Amino acid sequence: MKRLTYISNFARSLTKREIEGIGSVSQTNNSRDGITGVLMSCSGIFFQILEGEEDRIDMLYKRILEDDRHNEILCLKSELDVTERRFPDWSMEVIVLDENNDILLQPIKIMLQTLGESQAILASYTQSGVLRAIENGINPLTLPPRYTEKIIFFADIISFTSITEKLEVTAVVDLLNQFFTICTKAIASRGGEVTKFIGDCVMAYFDGDQADNALQASLEILAELEVLRNQASINSPLRVLYIGIGLSKGIVLEGNIGSQTKKEYTVIGDAVNVASRIEAMTRQLNRFLVFSASVREGLSDRWRPVRLCDFHAKGRDEIVEVYSIDDLLTFQKSDFKKLKQEIKQHLELIGC
Numbered sequence: 001m002k003r004l005t006y007i008s009n010f011a012r013s014l015t016k017r018e019i020e021g022i023g024s025v026s027q028t029n030n031s032r033d034g035i036t037g038v039l040m041s042c043s044g045i046f047f048q049i050l051e052g053e054e055d056r057i058d059m060l061y062k063r064i065l066e067d068d069r070h071n072e073i074l075c076l077k078s079e080l081d082v083t084e085r086r087f088p089d090w091s092m093e094v095i096v097l098d099e100n101n102d103i104l105l106q107p108i109k110i111m112l113q114t115l116g117e118s119q120a121i122l123a124s125y126t127q128s129g130v131l132r133a134i135e136n137g138i139n140p141l142t143l144p145p146r147y148t149e150k151i152i153f154f155a156d157i158i159s160f161t162s163i164t165e166k167l168e169v170t171a172v173v174d175l176l177n178q179f180f181t182i183c184t185k186a187i188a189s190r191g192g193e194v195t196k197f198i199g200d201c202v203m204a205y206f207d208g209d210q211a212d213n214a215l216q217a218s219l220e221i222l223a224e225l226e227v228l229r230n231q232a233s234i235n236s237p238l239r240v241l242y243i244g245i246g247l248s249k250g251i252v253l254e255g256n257i258g259s260q261t262k263k264e265y266t267v268i269g270d271a272v273n274v275a276s277r278i279e280a281m282t283r284q285l286n287r288f289l290v291f292s293a294s295v296r297e298g299l300s301d302r303w304r305p306v307r308l309c310d311f312h313a314k315g316r317d318e319i320v321e322v323y324s325i326d327d328l329l330t331f332q333k334s335d336f337k338k339l340k341q342e343i344k345q346h347l348e349l350i351g352c
């Protein structure tokens, strides 16, 4: 059996009747499906424990995730191989804590509120793959390290140092957040995983056989940034938000890396270095996007890769062929020096 515990927020204010309505539908359905559990509500928060056969729980949770009466649903725990039910007699016991002013329930109310707030904060600091593992009943800390083939994505902002020198701190943070949001959305929608933000740089990865998706996500990011630049007001720094992207493929070590108190689920290896190094070459090559021969090999026929140059890593014999595609989005408008000049002038005009 499976036991699933989650917390969520009301999507709007719900009356006691409405909550009881959820309870009575749940009791009918859950009795039919052999599901038991408890649903607590307090100060706009739901806390529910569901237990039953795995496939039944998964089907129900899917329905619950789609229910528009609540949102910001966070799975707190998913236990597999449960042998004994905690609530064998409750097809779904509804407890509305707001109703009850019993002093003994006050700490439980505060605990639920605190749990909701801290889970939301932690979730925004946690990478999606780790959250997914928790939702699937896997403790991410128990995932063993492994060697695996990945496509590494590296992107950073052109002339970021000038941007930080010329803009107020809030404007810098806003610009970074816009860039990171665009990257995260495009990468996630194509099945990739953002593993970290390093200064103005985004590092992400895709499975080794996902070259088309990695390239497509990169082009979508460039397209989104173009729209952002064009729609930004004349005095906005977003008008000069340009980036470089580098993609490389190889065997990397994937796993939990860090100290006892701070861990990252990430990848390390040569492909990471190559992606970051060839990304830096976008400046010389007058391209916003470059990728290695290893990525090119995995691309389908719909792309027309063009070979730009070879990259010699310091102290290594191996040469990496560097490619791009002839898409308007990948070309820097003029040469890089002119682009840098344009960015500088714009920042001088609007900066502090």
Ligand SMILES: Cc1cc2nc3c(=O)[nH]c(=O)nc-3n(C[C@H](O)[C@H](O)[C@H](O)COP(=O)(O)O)c2cc1C
Pocket: 008, 022, 025, 026, 027, 029, 030, 039, 046, 048, 050, 060, 063, 064, 065, 067, 069, 070, 092
């Ligand atoms: C917080 C919350 C908890 C819910 N819990 C259950 C539940 O335990 N069982 C259930 O069948 N539906 C539950 N629902 C309702 C489902 O989302 C969905 O509306 C319902 O299962 C549809 O049932 P029907 O197809 O019989 O109309 C819950 C909804 C909310 C918002």
